[in-house]
Amino acid sequence: MMRLGLPGREKMGDDRVKNEALQIIGMFQVLPRLVVFDLDYTLWPFYCECRSKREMPSLYPQAKGILNAFKDKGIDMAIASRSPTPDIANTFIDKLNIKPMFVAKVKSLWIGGSMARWNICSEGERTRCGSWHELVIENEIFSSWTHKTEHFQKIHLRTGVPFNSMLFFDDEDRNIQTVSKMGVTSILVDNGVNLGALREGLTKFTQNVKTTEKNKERWAKFTQNPNSSKSKSED
Numbered sequence: 417m418m419r420l421g422l423p424g425r426e427k428m429g430d431d432r433v434k435n436e437a438l439q440i441i442g443m444f445q446v447l448p449r450l451v452v453f454d455l456d457y458t459l460w461p462f463y464c465e466c467r468s469k470r471e472m473p474s475l476y477p478q479a480k481g482i483l484n485a486f487k488d489k490g491i492d493m494a495i496a497s498r499s500p501t502p503d504i505a506n507t508f509i510d511k512l513n514i515k516p517m518f519v520a521k522v523k524s525l526w527i528g529g530s531m532a533r534w535n536i537c538s539e540g541e542r543t544r545c546g547s548w549h550e551l552v553i554e555n556e557i558f559s560s561w562t563h564k565t566e567h568f569q570k571i572h573l574r575t576g577v578p579f580n581s582m583l584f585f586d587d588e589d590r591n592i593q594t595v596s597k598m599g600v601t602s603i604l605v606d607n608g609v610n611l612g613a614l615r616e617g618l619t620k621f622t623q624n625v626k627t628t629e630k631n632k633e634r635w636a637k638f639t640q641n642p643n644s645s646k647s648k649s650e651d
């Protein structure tokens with residue numbers, strides 16, 4: 417019988433992707449404590465401002481399996497999105513049943529009928545939101561006017577996870593550039609989050625951890641004997 421499509425390009429089921437993702441994760445000894453995802457063109461193949469809330473969205477074919485694998489491994493996940501239509505993004509996250517997967521818990525509260533809103537984080541601390549466009553919902557942080565670096569500051573404050581223990585996936589190079597400068601291992605995705613991006617992310621994360629450790633060792637040696645490198649350069 418003739419097969420349509422190229423071999424290996426058929427959609428793998430979520431469970432098969434999850435199992436492959438678990439195998440990949442199992443190959444690495446050092447793992448991130450928190451994995452952060454952008455939404456548009458990272459977890460799903462569209463800009464949500466171009467869609468209607470009434471639609472039924474779908475994720476990139478391998479995204480759900482990968483989210484499930486991280487969940488199974490007990491690795492926390494969060495979202496950092498600058499979508500200008502966070503209400504649509506939130507509705508889609510609900511429809512896709514992926515909301516419980518994400519940490520960085522922040523709640524929003526509407527004050528009366530006005531546009532003023534307060535954010536209440538999980539510790540009960542309250543901060544006034546500057547703009548109607550900044551929507552902080554229970555599990556995800558959205559904002560159209562802040563930079564991704566601010567999202568990461570918030571995620572760090574709320575989770576306590578250091579930047580160098582985070583892994584981030586996004587489809588925009590400018591986000592990758594700015595966030596990686598904070599010390600977060602950041603991976604540019606070309607065709608959404610998939611098994612290739614997962615392998616690349618964990619490989620780069622391991623390399624970054626090793627580099628940090630080497631630098632720490634060098635620094636420790638230098639502080640114990642600062643003259644050793646000085647005398648060399650003076651030779």
Ligand SMILES: [Mg+2]
Pocket residue numbers: 454455456457458586587588
């Ligand atoms: Mg995007």
